[in-house]
Amino acid sequence: MDAVALEATLKTEMLGHPLRHLSSVPSTQDVVREAARAGAREGLAVVADQQTAGRGRGGRNWWSPPTGGLYLSVLFRPHLAAQHTTWLTMCVALGTAQAIENVCKVRPGLKWPNDLEWQGRKIAGILSDASFRGDRVEYIIVGLGLNVNIDFCAQPDLTNHATSLQSIVGHPLPLEPLLLAVLTQVEDRYLALKQGVSPVSVWAERLTTLGKPVLATTGDGRLLQGIASHVLEDGALCIRLEDGREEIVRAVDVTLRPNRQ
Ligand code: BTN
Numbered sequence: 077m078d079a080v081a082l083e084a085t086l087k088t089e090m091l092g093h094p095l096r097h098l099s100s101v102p103s104t105q106d107v108v109r110e111a112a113r114a115g116a117r118e119g120l121a122v123v124a125d126q127q128t129a130g131r132g133r134g135g136r137n138w139w140s141p142p143t144g145g146l147y148l149s150v151l152f153r154p155h156l157a158a159q160h161t162t163w164l165t166m167c168v169a170l171g172t173a174q175a176i177e178n179v180c181k182v183r184p185g186l187k188w189p190n191d192l193e194w195q196g197r198k199i200a201g202i203l204s205d206a207s208f209r210g211d212r213v214e215y216i217i218v219g220l221g222l223n224v225n226i227d228f229c230a231q232p233d234l235t236n237h238a239t240s241l242q243s244i245v246g247h248p249l250p251l252e253p254l255l256l257a258v259l260t261q262v263e264d265r266y267l268a269l270k271q272g273v274s275p276v277s278v279w280a281e282r283l284t285t286l287g288k289p290v291l292a293t294t295g296d297g298r299l300l301q302g303i304a305s306h307v308l309e310d311g312a313l314c315i316r317l318e319d320g321r322e323e324i325v326r327a328v329d330v331t332l333r334p335n336r337q
C-alpha cells in the first residue's frame with residue numbers, strides 16, 4: 077500500500093491526513109495513542125497489513141492475519157461531552173457501513189452496539205479508546221477491523237460467527253478503495269456531528285438487534301435474557317426481560333449474543 081499516493085487522492089478535510097501505513101505492528105491503536113500523547117493532530121490514520129496483538133472490545137483479541145484484513149485506527153479530538161462519546165463510534169460504524177454499501181453494493185446491518193454484520197455474521201468490529209481530562213475529552217482513538225479477504229473456513233471457532241466481504245461478494249477486493257471510502261464516509265458523519273447532527277436515529281434504524289431475543293452477560297457476571305426492545309440517546313440498550321422488567325445495558329459493561337433457543 078502506497079500511503080503517500082493514497083493520501084494524495086483522499087478528498088477529505090482532515091480524516092486520513094496524515095495517513096500512515098505500517099506492515100506489521102502489535103496494534104494500530106497503540107501507534108495512534110503514542111502519536112496522540114505526542115500532540116498529533118485530529119485526523120491521523122494508521123493502517124497496518126498485520127497486527128500481532130490486535131485488540132477487540134471487552135479485552136478480547138482481534139485476530140489480524142497478515143493479509144486480507146483492514147486494520148485502521150483514527151485519531152479524533154472532538155468537542156463532545158463525556159456522555160456523548162458513543163456518538164463518535166456510531167459515526168464510524170455508519171460511515172463504514174455506507175462505504176461498504178458504495179464499494180460492494182451490499183447493505184450491512186449493525187449488531188448492537190457497533191459491530192457490522194451480514195446475515196448474522198460479523199464483518200467488522202470497532203474499538204474506541206478515549207482519554208479524558210476531567211470530564212473533557214482529550215482524544216478518542218477509534219479502531220476498525222474490517223474482514224475484507226479473510227477466509228474463516230479454516231477457523232473453527234470463528235467460522236460460524238464471522239465472514240468477510242470477499243465471501244459476500246464472491247471475489248477478492250482491493251483494500252485501498254475501501255480504505256478511501258471508509259475515511260470519506262466517516263468524515264461526512266463526523267462533520268455532521270460537529271455541526272450538532274446526532275447520529276442516533278440513523279444508527280438505531282440500522283440496528284438488526286432490535287426486536288430480537290438476546291442473552292447479555294453484564295460486567296458483574298449476571299446473565300440477562302430477553303428482547304432487545306429499544307435504545308436510548310446515549311446508545312444504551314433496553315432489554316425487556318422475561319418477567320416483564322426492563323434492564324438498561326451499556327456497551328462498556330456487557331457482552332451480547334443472539335438467543336437462538
Ligand atoms: C471488536 O471487538 O469488535 C473491536 C475490534 C477492533 C479491531 C481493530 S483492528 C484496528 C484496531 N487495532 C486494534 O488492536 N484493534 C482495532
